Amino acid sequence: MHRPAIILGIESSCDDTAAAVMKDGKILANITAGQEVHKAYGGVVPELASRAHQQHIVPVVDSALSRAGISRADLSAVAFTRGPGLLGSLLVGTSFAKGLSWALDIPLIEVNHMQGHILAHFIQEPDNTIETPTFPFLCLTVSGGHTQIVRVNDYFDMEIIGQTIDDAAGEAFDKIAKIMGLPYPGGPLIDKYGRAGNPEAFTFPIPKAPGLNFSYSGLKTSVLYFLRKELAKDPAFIEKHRDDLCASVQAIIVKSLILKLKTAAKETGISEIAIAGGVSANSALRNTLLDTGRKLGWNVFIPKFEYCTDNAAMIAIAGHHKYLKHEFAGLASAPSARLPFGNG
Numbered sequence: 001m002h003r004p005a006i007i008l009g010i011e012s013s014c015d016d017t018a019a020a021v022m023k024d025g026k027i028l029a030n031i032t033a034g035q036e037v038h039k040a041y042g043g044v045v046p047e048l049a050s051r052a053h054q055q056h057i058v059p060v061v062d063s064a065l066s067r068a069g070i071s072r073a074d075l076s077a078v079a080f081t082r083g084p085g086l087l088g089s090l091l092v093g094t095s096f097a098k099g100l101s102w103a104l105d106i107p108l109i110e111v112n113h114m115q116g117h118i119l120a121h122f123i124q125e126p127d128n129t130i131e132t133p134t135f136p137f138l139c140l141t142v143s144g145g146h147t148q149i150v151r152v153n154d155y156f157d158m159e160i161i162g163q164t165i166d167d168a169a170g171e172a173f174d175k176i177a178k179i180m181g182l183p184y185p186g187g188p189l190i191d192k193y194g195r196a197g198n199p200e201a202f203t204f205p206i207p208k209a210p211g212l213n214f215s216y217s218g219l220k221t222s223v224l225y226f227l228r229k230e231l232a233k234d235p236a237f238i239e240k241h242r243d244d245l246c247a248s249v250q251a252i253i254v255k256s257l258i259l260k261l262k263t264a265a266k267e268t269g270i271s272e273i274a275i276a277g278g279v280s281a282n283s284a285l286r287n288t289l290l291d292t293g294r295k296l297g298w299n300v301f302i303p304k305f306e307y308c309t310d311n312a313a314m315i316a317i318a319g320h321h322k323y324l325k326h327e328f329a330g331l332a333s334a335p336s337a338r339l340p341f342g343n344g
């Protein structure tokens with residue numbers, strides 16, 4: 001008789017406490033608790049994040065299990081985010097996962113957060129409706145901490161072929177939003193206001209970096225100088241032009257991402273193209289990628305919204321594939337804030 005692989009995934013690398021339950025690669029429950037406490041500070045405060053994870057982890061795991069209709073005794077393994085991320089945050093998920101693995105006597109599985117974002121493309125829905133990419137594919141991974149083009153040869157055989165040399169794309173969204181006086185995280189707000197704005201209202205220089213790399217710190221500075229100049233003439237400039245400013249900034253970031261993705265597709269000859277990470281929730285990026293894909297004959301893969309930003313379903317699917325390979329960790333496993341991408 002087939003014994004199903006039932007994996008509990010736990011994610012706590014930044015400011016979302018998340019748990020998911022997956023059975024044979026199909027998602028049964030995916031729960032995420034965000035942290036409002038950081039809004040007042042304009043960014044994530046590591047110490048507060050860690051404390052909030054401690055408050056959320058037990059109820060989040062319990063509600064994922066009950067939503068899935070799975071008891072702890074049914075679990076085959078527990079997978080957790082080992083890094084990269086904030087050490088104090090990672091420590092909460094890691095300790096919890098280790099405790100559970102020991103108490104239930106089930107395997108413990110380490111997951112690299114960035115690989116999790118990419119493997120989100122393999123999360124299957126219970127009705128089998130998700131079309132998954134074929135290896136090798138290219139994945140543009142864009143989050144608050146990373147901007148990478150990854151050549152994905154297999155589930156755990158991934159190669160970074162381009163990345164940011166300074167700020168990440170999500171960081172650029174958030175920092176520019178902050179300059180405009182918008183609360184943290186500003187990325188989703190720039191997206192929201194940008195929908196009503198004209199993307200050609202203001203022009204900013206398109207960020208340049210060598211080869212397949214990206215750079216966003218220059219864009220942030222040019223927006224800052226532009227706004228300072230305009231605000232000196234009209235203190236209400238930002239309020240008056242909020243939607244156009246958001247649309248224009250977003251258009252430049254999206255343009256620079258798509259430009260490098262086109263070069264990468266051309267250079268590698270790969271036309272299976274995916275996006276992942278928090279910024280892949282951006283509507284302009286999603287639409288532009290679909291348009292570009294139609295024009296260039298790409299097979300485009302865009303995750304469901306709930307699998308773009310940090311979530312535990314992506315940790316569970318990565319855990320599922322490691323479970324099949326019997327790649328388990330020992331109780332000495334420790335979180336790593338700067339966990340390298342690696343191949344495992």
Ligand code: KG4
Nearest residue numbers: 143144145170187191278279281282309310
């Ligand atoms: O992957 P993620 O949830 O966490 C990290 O691993 O960093 O990504 C968070 C980032 C933030 O910078 C946030 O502003 C950005 O993703 N983001 C967006 C959108 N939704 C989230 N940026 C632009 N448009 C969005 N709709």
Ligand code: ZN
Nearest residue numbers: 143278309310
């Ligand atoms: Zn992330």
